[in-house]
Amino acid sequence: MSSKSSRSIFRSLSFRLNLTYAACSVISMAAVLVICYLFLEGSLRRRTDVYLAQEVPEYRALLESQNLDVLKDALAKEVESEGVDQIFFRLIDPEGHVVFSTDVSAWTRLSVDQQAIQAALAHVGKPIFFGYHDEEHDVQGRIAYGAISDELVLQLGESLEGVHTLLRQFRIVFAAATLAFLICSLFAGAYMARRALAGVQRVTQAAVHITAGAWEHRVPVSRYDDEIDELAKAFNTMVDRIEVLFRELRDVTDDIAHDLRTPLMRIRGEAEMALRETAPASFDGERCGSVLEECDGMLHFINTMLEISQTEAGAAPMERSALALAPLVEDVCELFRPVAEDKTLTLSCALEALPPVSGEASRLNRVFVHLLDNAVKYTPPGGAVCVTGRQEDGEVVVEIRDTGIGIRADALDSVFNRFYRADGSRSTAGNGLGLSLARAIVRAHEGDINVSSVEGEGSCFEVRLPIAADVKL
Secondary structure: OOOOHHOOOOOOOOHHHHHHHHHHHHHHHHHHHHHHHHHHHHHHHHHHHHHHHHHHHHHHHHHOOHHHHHHHHHHHHHHHOOOOOOOEEEEEOOOOEEEEEEOOOOOOOOOOOOHHHHHHHHOOOOOOEEEEOOOOOOEEEEEEEEEEEOOOEEEEEEEEEEHHHHHHHHHHHHHHHHHHHHHHHHHHHHHHHHHHHHHHHHHHHHHHHHOOOOOOOOOOOOOOOOOOHHHHHHHHHHHHHHHHHHHHHHHHHHHHHHHHHHHHHHHHHHHHHHHHHOOOOOOHHHHHHHHHHHHHHHHHHHHHHHHHHHHOOOOOOOOOOEEEEHHHHHHHHHHHEEEEEOOOOEEEEEEOOOOEEOOHHOOOOOOHHHHHHHHHHOOOOOOEEEEEEEEEEOEEEEEEEEOOOOOOOHHHHOOOOOOOHHHOOOOOOOOHHHHHHHHHHHHHHHOOEEEEEEEEOOOEEEEEEEEEOOOOO
């Protein structure tokens, strides 16, 4: 894929909608998972605190019912059961001296908080909680101080390793779920964007077809009757109206041309009769000759206009057959070679062995005559006109390239319009219908004409015609 195609994809509305949908979905899911994570973390920490808080009254009751030795034995058994790295107990007097301690080798940063001891003694039955964090050994836990008598405070702690293991697993599941959700969101976003923009694409395709001349094309309306369907209906109504106006304008133009032809023929006939009765060298003879020339020019203009209309409407009869295009184009080149030599132009014709096309020789001959006539006419002395032909993608392509005056970039879309003449061609004879007729003929042959040009450097007209259907490539 080219970089230009990549840029067009990234800038497309479908891509932006897909990306926005996926981003919003993932952000929403991440926010929910973060909230769940924080809630789970807090819940697990609170559960640890509840467990530690429940231990204090149990051991206070044991001390009250038994004695200190029994309590120490119970604390030692509890640590042996749970593991020295999971839990510890210490008995501390009001001055902060450790009276008894289980194995605290895994709790290297353990200390005695005198204020916590005093607070625990002052609030019997209400433990005081602290966090424990040993970065060096990566140990975290919760520590509680609780008074079990007037002279003893129980310091107990529990590791948060199990909590962190559970949270670590949750984070792994969190990342995997986010990635899976992102992928699903991209596919879902692409599907939804395609569904949402399908109507816009229908309108775009219809506009492209209509721009190419298929006025009968309309935007299909779906059964949903949504905003896109409203747009499609408005678009179809607009095209109907434009088609009517365009047809009326074309009919008026054709009617005027048709009605002008009859009086012009009469004027020409009268001028011709007057010329026969007058000496050609006299003043009246010259005026009659001038009237005849102007009438012939006007009749040619009107006939060309009518021919364009008939060709575009498909009303002009054509006798199509398998036609070898290379000899036809070569004959046209030979026709213009003397004119090119008179202007000191280099006219070259290099055509490959081209397969035949389905067409009418006389009409296609007019196409290439007009294109070569323009190329020779608008190329200054010393320039060059090059005609080449090739086979490409099931079509025969003939290029007429010149080093003439060229066409402005903003005028390239208008050169095939009726009566259009570029600024550089207004000083030469013509009526602006030649290229319109050429395109009408080529399109009647199911082909097309394209033009590229650089002002001051030259132009290139490209004629594309489909290869005859019965030709094996």
